[in-house]
């Protein structure tokens with residue numbers, strides 16, 4: 001079992017587009033298991049492989065509190081988007097536990113594969129699931145939820161983060 005370190009913004013490695021999975025082997029199944037453990041350890045509800053510096057189209061999602069609905073979403077394609085919804089989104093790769101609303105579709109249909117290479121369809125009529133899938137699929141394209149914010153909101157966040165990083169560096173050099 002490996003708990004991975006989650007890559008954080010503004011690390012440019014989060015911007016690398018992910019490649020489709022071609023081998024559905026034991027190695028992939030181990031990686032998927034480790035991704036779930038990494039996600040649960042960080043108290044997340046979704047994790048995309050680029051967040052652990054692996055640039056493959058792999059997502060794990062579990063919206064439950066008792067780890068009872070593990071979804072493995074490989075090589076996803078959104079084939080339908082409708083309606084609109086937004087919630088306060090956060091991301092394990094976005095520091096300071098920053099949260100903000102992003103305009104998303106309320107219902108999506110996603111065609112994808114499981115860890116055995118079997119194709120299946122997720123009809124996400126539940127808004128939280130629909131939003132979570134859109135958020136994670138963005139990661140595979142090197143996109144973060146903060147990229148959807150207005151220029152003003154985004155620059156306020158960037159300022160806050162760089163202030164925090166300066167403070168952290170000062171604290172480190174003083175100790």
Ligand code: NI
Pocket residue numbers: 090091092093135136139
């Ligand atoms: Ni995220």
